[in-house]
Amino acid sequence: MNRLLVATAAALAALASLPAAAQFQKPEDAIKYRQSSLTVMANHFGRVAAMAQGKVPFDAKVAADNAHVVATLSRLPFTAFGEGTDKGAPNRAKPEIWKEQAKFKDAAEKMAGEVAKLEAAAKAGNLDAIKAAVGAVGGSCKACHDDFRAEKYSN
Amino acid sequence: MNRLLVATAAALAALASLPAAAQFQKPEDAIKYRQSSLTVMANHFGRVAAMAQGKVPFDAKVAADNAHVVATLSRLPFTAFGEGTDKGAPNRAKPEIWKEQAKFKDAAEKMAGEVAKLEAAAKAGNLDAIKAAVGAVGGSCKACHDDFRAEKYSN
Numbered sequence: 001m002n003r004l005l006v007a008t009a010a011a012l013a014a015l016a017s018l019p020a021a022a023q024f025q026k027p028e029d030a031i032k033y034r035q036s037s038l039t040v041m042a043n044h045f046g047r048v049a050a051m052a053q054g055k056v057p058f059d060a061k062v063a064a065d066n067a068h069v070v071a072t073l074s075r076l077p078f079t080a081f082g083e084g085t086d087k088g089a090p091n092r093a094k095p096e097i098w099k100e101q102a103k104f105k106d107a108a109e110k111m112a113g114e115v116a117k118l119e120a121a122a123k124a125g126n127l128d129a130i131k132a133a134v135g136a137v138g139g140s141c142k143a144c145h146d147d148f149r150a151e152k153y154s155n
Numbered sequence: 156m157n158r159l160l161v162a163t164a165a166a167l168a169a170l171a172s173l174p175a176a177a178q179f180q181k182p183e184d185a186i187k188y189r190q191s192s193l194t195v196m197a198n199h200f201g202r203v204a205a206m207a208q209g210k211v212p213f214d215a216k217v218a219a220d221n222a223h224v225v226a227t228l229s230r231l232p233f234t235a236f237g238e239g240t241d242k243g244a245p246n247r248a249k250p251e252i253w254k255e256q257a258k259f260k261d262a263a264e265k266m267a268g269e270v271a272k273l274e275a276a277a278k279a280g281n282l283d284a285i286k287a288a289v290g291a292v293g294g295s296c297k298a299c300h301d302d303f304r305a306e307k308y309s310n
Contacts (some may be wrong), residue, residue: 023202033198036191040231043188047178072227076195 024080027088034080035091037073044069045115045137048122052134060125067115067122067130070137074115078108090153097148104148111140179235182243189235190246192228199224200270200292203277207289215280222270222277222285225292229270233263245308252303259303266295 024030044066050056051063081097081104097104114136121129179185199221205211206218236252236259252259269291276284 032194036194039187039191040195040228069227069231072224073195076224 024082024085027085030080030082030085031089031091031093034077037076037080041070041073041077042141044073045134045141048118048130049134049138052127052131058127060122063130064119064122064125067119071115071119074112075108078105087155090155092150092153094148094150100147104144107140107144107147111137111144114140179237179240182240185235185237185240186244186246186248189232192231192235196225196228196232197296199228200289200296203273203285204289204293207282207286213282215277218285219274219277219280222274226270226274229267230263233260242310245310247305247308249303249305255302259299262295262299262302266292266299269295 024033047056047066048063048070051058081093083098086093086095086098114133118130118133118137121133179188202211202221203218203225206213236248238253241248241250241253269288273285273288273292276288
């Protein structure tokens with residue numbers, strides 16, 4: 001096995017060992033699941049971000065509760081990008097997800113790591129730390145979307 | 156205010172006070188959010204149920220992790236059934252959701268209560284208690300679907 005294959009195998013093993021590793025009967029089930037978990041995650045991240053940006057008043061408990069939802073969901077979508085799930089239902093997954101699996105896995109890990117920091121900051125009720133963490137999480141979302149999410153849906 | 160209105164107001168107040176109470180710009184956002192959170196919740200409940208039913212080997216950690224996802228999501232969908240969210244995107248919400256709000260809220264609370272028991276059983280690693288709780292959660296899902304979910308999608 002060359003180095004790339006080893007890295008890919010390690011990345012897949014890490015994904016497979018996630019506590020909530022997904023088992024999907026059909027590609028469309030995986031697509032629906034990953035889109036759903038990303039939708040809910042983005043919604044709750046948006047609520048914390050709105051506080052960090054001063055768009056809504058800061059409420060430490062609400063921030064902590066929402067950050068916990070984001071953290072609980074943060075690793076789930078990436079269990080649902082198995083081989084063959086590029087088609088089956090309209091989706092925006094770029095072929096690069098499967099061509100550059102180690103890079104994709106790194107991007108997912110980066111986001112989950114930033115989300116963990118956000119959860120810790122929100123749990124501590126530290127608005128300055130929340131603001132910094134929201135910026136880092138948002139940056140990690142954008143970086144992954146830039147590389148791995150297409151502008152338009154395809155089947 | 157008559158008794159029904161008082162009960163309805165209390166139910167709505169309880170929903171509004173949920174830590175992660177949703178704010179949605181458009182009805183279709185609320186519909187997408189509630190469908191997404193129910194999709195993820197059902198998926199993870201299914202993984203615990205499969206263990207309870209002996210379809211996959213029991214793994215206490217996997218059961219506990221999945222039950223925690225279910226519990227974290229269990230109250231979220233019901234923040235997204237506000238007035239006017241019956242239309243806007245294909246969905247299966249019956250008019251009874253808004254006609255019988257106290258009953259709908261009771262059904263949602265019943266499910267969340269059973270899910271809390273499931274999480275406790277899974278955390279304790281007690282398979283017999285998990286089996287009982289899975290049955291109760293499944294029953295609460297079905298009861299609510301029977302009353303409040305249509306067979307076919309409409310806009």
